[in-house]
Amino acid sequence: MSTIAVIGGGPRGISVLERIAAQLEARSGTRPEGQVTVHVVDDTEPGAGRVWRTDQTRTLCMNTLADAVTLFTEPGSSVTAPVLEGPTMYEWAELLRGDTLPTDADPDGAKTALYRSHPAMVRGEFHSEIAGMKPESHPSRALYGEYLRWVFSVVLSRLPRQLEVKVHQARATAITPVTCPDGVVRDEITLTGQTSGDATGPGGTTVLADATVLAPGWTANEPDALEGFTATSVQMHPELTWVRPANPADQEVADLPAGEDVLVRGLGMGFFDLMAMATVDRGGRFIPDPSTRSGLTYHPSGREPRLVVASHHGYPYQPKPVLHALPSPAPVPRFRAALARLPEDAPADSVDFGAELWPSILRDAQAAYYSTLFGGTCPGHDADPERLAAVTSLIDDPAVDPWRLHELPELAALVPDPADRFNLVFYADPVAAYDRDAGDFTAWIADRLSEDLHEARLGTRSAVKAGLKVIGAVRKAAAVADEPGRFTLRSRRAEYAELRRVGQMVGSGPPAFRTAELLCLVDSGHVRFLGAHPTVVVDPEKPAFAMSSPTTGDEVVHARTLVDAWLHKPDVRTSADPLTRQLRLEGRLRPFALTDAAGGPVTSSPEVDLASGRLVHPDGSLDARVHLLGIPLLDFRADMTISPMPHTDPLMLQETDAAAVSALRIALG
Known part of the structure; x- marks a missing residue:
């Protein structure tokens, strides 16, 4: 029996599994293959992953339009195995509502047939969102997680006979080459915190893999010197609260004190998420009001903090246009x-x-x-x-x-x-x-x-x-x-x-309604801006964080709470992910190096073989078994943060297809 481990059960991990299944299905009629077991490992919610987990607040929305995201390959895609046609997220919502897909969206009925063979069931709390969804809607991230979980269930229901899948809700923390009794070198992957699955081994929970595909998403970095100093300051002054850079759904927004100034660094998408969670999720309400310039009036709950915001450039991201339809391509x-x-x-x-x-x-x-x-x-x-x-x-x-x-x-x-x-x-x-x-x-x-x-x-x-x-x-x-x-x-x-x-x-700014909410909160006194290039220090006498900006004459604003409303780009050189760190320290990957006449610097991303996704060793050779996909490759591969868009031959699906081909070739010999 051959084994493949897919580490990461979010969109890329699901797609890799679907592509493995498609490859095996395509081969079954021409040559018999041995049995293949795929271990899918995710520490949060297999099928949705951490970012799109379905239990997060529904206040957080996607930055993508409902009819502009899919996880299915399409006719004409440059993938190597037959495509599996399926609905976009909006079309999935239409089918959930009992609507009929228009002929131009489903000319041969393949999407509808797939859905009818595997109808979705979602929790009642999503029904109103589904009922009101339009092609140009920005769905909640939690509902997108439900869509992903449905795609995962479809893939599991259509596995070819020679493919078995085992799902582990656990974290992969180590990957170690071992020589097995049959003389073949495989990777032993250690899983921790397992709450489901059945893989066990001596000394802990392990799985053996002939090939491994890593699709870890946003991995954390070790704190830099400034963050270490901030953490030490907070330890010395327990009155202070520092909300570290992270995915907004993972930040401790509940720790923000009501009715107090809170210092915020960042005016990108992390800030808009923080703003929504600090108001809407605390009972505040935005009421339509055509007499105001934002078109809204804010009814506070009394539990909101007052946000004092600065960032490197000091200005919020631009809102997306309101189109009432999907956008057309830009003329270039x-x-x-x-x-x-x-x-x-x-x-x-x-x-x-x-x-x-x-x-x-x-x-x-x-x-x-x-x-x-x-x-x-x-x-x-x-x-x-x-x-x-x-x-x-x-x-x-x-x-x-x-x-x-x-x-x-x-x-x-x-x-x-x-x-x-x-x-x-x-x-x-x-x-x-x-x-x-x-x-x-x-x-x-x-x-x-x-x-x-x-x-x-x-x-x-x-x-x-x-x-x-x-x-x-x-x-x-x-x-x-x-x-x-x-x-x-x-x-x-x-x-x-x-x-x-x-x-x-x-x-890559927010939906326009978020900008309207921000303007409304500025007008209601819940948000004010400090400027660009902020400096933050700890005043030990108060004690408090002190933030200032040259834009506003270095006026100092003190507060007991500091929020970093942004997310680190993964950096292989300082990664806090134990698997990434081990692969680097043991010489199974190298950072991608830019080149010029002077040699060039290394980047934050690992180098991989573009044709397969296999890791590149420090000596330039390819790893025999391990592949890496997605977000950690931001400085090396194109388009790593964008969800697959229909009718575009998405690079993400090309990437997962190539990794599936390579992993199967290695596993089957």
Whole structure:
């Protein structure tokens, strides 16, 4: 009997299992295979995983649209085994409601047939959400976990006869090569905290695996020096509370004191989650109110903290546009043409992103903005094809810097009102433009949030959103062009870093309703902003945390509680995950190293074989048995954080298919 261990029972782990099953099913008619046992190991909720576990607060929502996420392969996918057609999350909700899928979504009825052969059952608490779901809804993360668990159950119900699956709710804490009595070297995987499953061995709970696929998701790092100092300070002053960086659902938000100032570092998605849990989950209510600029009035419960917030750039992520439909692709013809000019076999450190790709991205962003502004749909602006043609000619002038197009006198002649010119520099760093008194900063941010919300509510009629959409949309294709490490080190640290940073701010922000809630909380006095580049120290006399920012004149705000509302990127060099740490210390993996004339630095990600996902050893050889997928490879592989989107041949499903092929080849010999 051959054995494969899949460590991580979230989306990637489920997909690996489905692809293994598909491979075995495809082979069964042509060649007999031996029996294969797959051990699926997850320490939280096999099928959903930690991030999408179904018992978390339903206040936390996905950043993805309901009809823009799937876990099924599709016809035309570049996978090696037959696809298993299944519904997107929204289509699954439709089928749960008893609706009929439209013909264009399910032309041959395969999705409906799959669902009818394995109907879903979800808890009653989700019924109202399912009933109200639209294609463009942002589902709760807990409901997405229910969808994932249903997919897992479908896979388990369709296993080929030669495949057995054993599920272990446990944590894999060690992986050790052992020579078995048959002379074959396998990996012995130690499981701790097991609450289900039946694998036992001498000295503890173990499983033996011919091949292992690691899909661990977001792994924690060991505290750095500053975090160690903060932890020591809290130990010395038990009056202080520090909520460490983590997945918001894992943070101790219940520890935040009601009615007190709480210092918060971070204005990305972790902050918006914290904000929701500190208000809605404490009984606060947002009531529609068209008389307010947010469109809401907040009815407090009296149990809320007052959030004093700062971050590196000091400004909240941009809200997503309100579209009432799935978004269309961003128009990026210049970027596509620039990509096509790159050599397919470009070696590492050979592509100057700043010279060869970045200008085309900026020109596409400018063109998208002005095409909308003068296209006849932008409020307050009539269609003006002649002026659009003149601006487009300026955009495409090779002598023009598209980053600073708004500063050109030639553009001012065509677009006289400065408010109508697309200022990319401002959107890249809004707080840098702040020039008022320190005491006005929160009011200034609130005014800007009101404008951001207005643009988001315009949807496709917003020229601003059209331009910013390009910056967010090109990140995947740019990452694929870089994989692995093709961009020069200089351009990676400059223009490519800027694309990733700005693209995150403008393309991975919250649903617009969260921005409306934030603006409402600012207006109600529950949130205020301190600025950019914050400094936090511990004042031992009070004792209290003390936070300040140069944006607001280094005004010091004291509070007993500090929340870090963000999540560390996994770092193989400092990983707190025992399995990752052991693999590194025992020389079974190496950090991916960027290369340039001087040798180049190592990154936070392990290096793997792109064709299979197998780990690369320090000497460049491939590990005989262990594969690594997903989030820990952020600096090495493209598109590692994005859930599979239908009709896109998702990279995640290509990755899991390749790992399944490799694991089976190793296990079956």
